[in-house]
Amino acid sequence: xxxxKDETEPIxxxxxxxxxxAADPELFEGLKKVNQxxxxxxxxxxxxxxxxxxxxxxxxxxxxxxxxxxxxxxMSLSAxxxxxxxxxxxxxxxxxxxxxxxxKGSATGLLKLAPKLKKVAxxxxxxxxxxxxxxxxxx
Amino acid sequence: xxxxxxxxVNVDLTASQVMVETLPEEYYRKYIGGSGLAAKxxxxxxxxxxxxxxxxxxxxxxxxxxxxxxLSGASRNSVAGCSPLTGHWGDSSCGGFFAPELRYAGxxxxxxxxxxxxxxxxxxxDDKITxxxxxxxxxxxxxxxxxALKTKYGKDYRTLVIGPAAEHLVRYTMILNDGHHAxxxxxxxxxxxxxxxxxxxxxxTKKEMVLADQAAFDVLRKDLNVRIKEAVASNxxxxxxxxxxxxxxxxxxxxxxxxxxxxxxxxxADALTGSTLTDNYLTRRGACAYCGIACKRYVEVKDGPFAxxxxxxxxxxxxxxxxxxIGSIDLAATCKAGRICNDLGLDSISAGGTIAWAMEAFxxxxxxxxxTGGIALTWGDMDTVIDRILPIISRREGKLGDxxxxxxxxxxxxxxxxxxxxxHCKGLEAPMHDPRGGGHGMALTYAMSPRGACHVADPMLFxxxxxxxxxxxxxxxxxxxxxxxxxxEAAVMAVALGAIENSACFCQFADAEVTIPDWLVLFNTVAGxxxxxxxxxxxxxxxxxxxRLINYRYGLTSADDCLTPRMLEPGKxxxxxxxxxxxxxxxxxxxxxxxxxxxxxxxTPAAMAALDMADEAKQVG
Ligand code: SF4
Numbered sequence: 085x086x087x088x089k090d091e092t093e094p095i096x097x098x099x100x101x102x103x104x105x106a107a108d109p110e111l112f113e114g115l116k117k118v119n120q121x122x123x124x125x126x127x128x129x130x131x132x133x134x135x136x137x138x139x140x141x142x143x144x145x146x147x148x149x150x151x152x153x154x155x156x157x158x159m160s161l162s163a164x165x166x167x168x169x170x171x172x173x174x175x176x177x178x179x180x181x182x183x184x185x186x187x188k189g190s191a192t193g194l195l196k197l198a199p200k201l202k203k204v205a206x207x208x209x210x211x212x213x214x215x216x217x218x219x220x221x222x223x
Numbered sequence: 224x225x226x227x228x229x230x231x232v233n234v235d236l237t238a239s240q241v242m243v244e245t246l247p248e249e250y251y252r253k254y255i256g257g258s259g260l261a262a263k264x265x266x267x268x269x270x271x272x273x274x275x276x277x278x279x280x281x282x283x284x285x286x287x288x289x290x291x292x293x294l295s296g297a298s299r300n301s302v303a304g305c306s307p308l309t310g311h312w313g314d315s316s317c318g319g320f321f322a323p324e325l326r327y328a329g330x331x332x333x334x335x336x337x338x339x340x341x342x343x344x345x346x347x348x349d350d351k352i353t354x355x356x357x358x359x360x361x362x363x364x365x366x367x368x369x370x371a372l373k374t375k376y377g378k379d380y381r382t383l384v385i386g387p388a389a390e391h392l393v394r395y396t397m398i399l400n401d402g403h404h405a406x407x408x409x410x411x412x413x414x415x416x417x418x419x420x421x422x423x424x425x426x427x428t429k430k431e432m433v434l435a436d437q438a439a440f441d442v443l444r445k446d447l448n449v450r451i452k453e454a455v456a457s458n459x460x461x462x463x464x465x466x467x468x469x470x471x472x473x474x475x476x477x478x479x480x481x482x483x484x485x486x487x488x489x490x491x492a493d494a495l496t497g498s499t500l501t502d503n504y505l506t507r508r509g510a511c512a513y514c515g516i517a518c519k520r521y522v523e524v525k526d527g528p529f530a531x532x533x534x535x536x537x538x539x540x541x542x543x544x545x546x547x548x549i550g551s552i553d554l555a556a557t558c559k560a561g562r563i564c565n566d567l568g569l570d571s572i573s574a575g576g577t578i579a580w581a582m583e584a585f586x587x588x589x590x591x592x593x594x595t596g597g598i599a600l601t602w603g604d605m606d607t608v609i610d611r612i613l614p615i616i617s618r619r620e621g622k623l624g625d626x627x628x629x630x631x632x633x634x635x636x637x638x639x640x641x642x643x644x645x646x647h648c649k650g651l652e653a654p655m656h657d658p659r660g661g662g663h664g665m666a667l668t669y670a671m672s673p674r675g676a677c678h679v680a681d682p683m684l685f686x687x688x689x690x691x692x693x694x695x696x697x698x699x700x701x702x703x704x705x706x707x708x709x710x711x712e713a714a715v716m717a718v719a720l721g722a723i724e725n726s727a728c729f730c731q732f733a734d735a736e737v738t739i740p741d742w743l744v745l746f747n748t749v750a751g752x753x754x755x756x757x758x759x760x761x762x763x764x765x766x767x768x769x770x771r772l773i774n775y776r777y778g779l780t781s782a783d784d785c786l787t788p789r790m791l792e793p794g795k796x797x798x799x800x801x802x803x804x805x806x807x808x809x810x811x812x813x814x815x816x817x818x819x820x821x822x823x824x825x826x827t828p829a830a831m832a833a834l835d836m837a838d839e840a841k842q843v844g
Binding site: 175177178179180181182187189190191192195196198199 | 463467471688
């Protein structure tokens with residue numbers, strides 16, 4: 085992996101990102117509108133490298149690993165590309181077209197989130213700084 | 224001949240005669256089919272001096288080689304000729320169910336000339352073609368006529384119908400298939416209207432087709448049908464229709480607001496996006512023949528001032544053209560306006576574009592109450608748009624109806640004001656993608672497109688999003704939409720690919736999954752061309768060139784490859800604020816890469832010779 089020491093690091097960063105995003109009223113509202121259970125599958129970077137967010141029913145839950153329920157959407161990519169993606173340095177459409185991101189299920193919810201990706205990236209930068217991982221920030 | 228039937232029908236409406244003609248295989252090999260083959264036939268036979276609304280005008284309906292072959296998205300057809308809106312080459316792609324039926328009847332195309340003595344319809348039952356009286360249908364809306372024809376002939380008869388607006392020769396009228404699928408752009412409904420042809424009705428029973436390698440085709444067909452259906456974009460289109468990503472477009476500045484005076488109206492993102500249509504009004508989904516994506520919508524607005532019964536729903540273009548473009552974010556009103564446009568037979572893009580122009584003209588005082596017959600044209604006044612403006616346009620009624628029936632450019636010229644805030648290229652009102660937000664490359668391809676500003680002449684819109692990737696031909700661009708960087712390079716390939724798509728009559732939503740090797744297998748197993756990638760790309764480029772040569776005959780030059788001042792102003796508001804298209808360098812580079820003469824706007828003799836167009840080069844002089 086280019087950005088991560090091991091498979092636990094990316095999940096720690098991404099869960100912290102969602103914790104911070106949930107505290108932002110605009111993003112919280114945006115995430116609720118997604119209204120889906122999404123599994124972010126980074127297992128190509130390690131067997132335990134994944135997390136999910138559950139925005140169904142007006143709530144927002146997130147946790148490491150694979151969800152117990154069948155996800156509405158699975159996004160499979162490497163932990164490095166996930167880092168690029170949350171940093172807004174990877175055009176998701178381009179990545180899907182080039183099969184760097186593989187999507188299974190309904191991407192409708194994600195389209196609602198797409199306009200907020202710049203804001204998500206700004207929060208992610210702060211999260212990385214707070215975690216002491218400033219060196220991971222992509223310039 | 225393999226794949227194609229090799230036969231077209233020449234229909235002389237004046238003499239009520241038909242003549243079946245066999246075309247040389249070389250025509251297909253060089254120009255593929257669809258709009259490419261139509262261009263070839265028009266180049267040879269079209270009367271450049273003929274008014275597009277005169278009996279001499281030629282109207283071509285052409286299939287692609289995959290029509291009826293049960294491949295997702297590949298059964299569209301192309302309608303072409305001289306556009307009554309623009310006065311030069313026009314073509315328009317249509318989904319639906321006409322193309323397979325025509326092919327099953329044994330034909331690749333129809334060429335209509337002449338003018339019937341009275342309102343007529345053309346009835347095609349297999350290879351039997353007759354002229355029927357259509358007096359009972361004249362003056363009636365497409366919905367009523369479609370239903371009446373289906374009742375009379377049978378539900379499984381496929382129909383192409385024009386509305387009252389086409390009978391009144393409104394210059395941006397469409398032809399509607401089975402009451403839902405529009406040949407929308409360039410105004411060919413009026414050409415049918417001028418020929419006294421209210422409808423074409425078709426039914427075929429034969430389905431045998433001879434392909435070069437049926438077994439190999441079937442293997443790829445099955446695989447492609449699965450891939451197309453399971454693709455992320457298809458899934459989204461199925462779920463929420465062509466407006467599925469309208470929200471993303473709003474935030475990038477791609478969705479034009481109030482005649483392109485702004486690039487951002489935040490509330491429209493939620494109000495008009497595809498999922499809102501799904502949640503509030505969708506009754507069921509629909510599809511063109513054999514398409515597994517099924518992006519079409521049926522909607523019902525149960526109550527309120529814009530209530531409409533269950534029926535065909537609006538696509539992205541209609542939602543924006545009768546939404547933000549004219550200052551409204553009322554989705555119910557959009558649904559109703561779309562339904563009315565269908566029934567009257569109006570192209571919703573040009574109708575919305577023309578009304579948006581008129582609203583700005585009224586706001587500026589360039590159009591007065593005296594000019595409009597007392598109708599105030601106010602942004603977002605959907606009651607007036609639906610109840611008054613669309614009906615009077617369709618009948619050319621009063622000063623305003625007649626003024627707007629010829630489109631925004633003619634209207635501006637007629638009043639001598641407002642040309643600078645028309646939004647078009649070559650006389651065709653622009654579609655609902657603003658390149659200042661969507662991507663500057665699209666500005667270039669709008670300007671280069673032979674029919675005028677067009678987002679489906681080529682896949683540039685998708686290229687700039689990052690949704691096209693063909694490494695086998697070096698098409699591997701990572702583009703920054705809001706700049707001109709590498710756009711000419713991308714456009715050179717995009718225009719050839721677009722010409723292939725539109726000649727093969729393959730839907731842009733479906734063929735995103737078709738790789739270059741897939742395209743080659745399709746052409747080679749169906750028609751037995753034995754093509755390599757360079758042969759196919761050459762055919763695409765040849766088609767693009769030929770359409771430009773036709774326009775040159777109409778007097779168009781490089782000076783017509785331009786955009787209006789409004790489109791070249793810096794974007795305003797949101798992400799596109801300040802985004803300004805620098806067209807000249809992109810255009811110069813495009814000409815250089817394509818070997819197009821920068822003055823005449825046509826390919827150089829060397830460029831034509833390289834594409835085996837020596838005859839065309841000779842004829843153009
Ligand atoms: S994707 Fe939509 S427009 Fe294209 S062929 Fe399928 S149903 Fe028709």
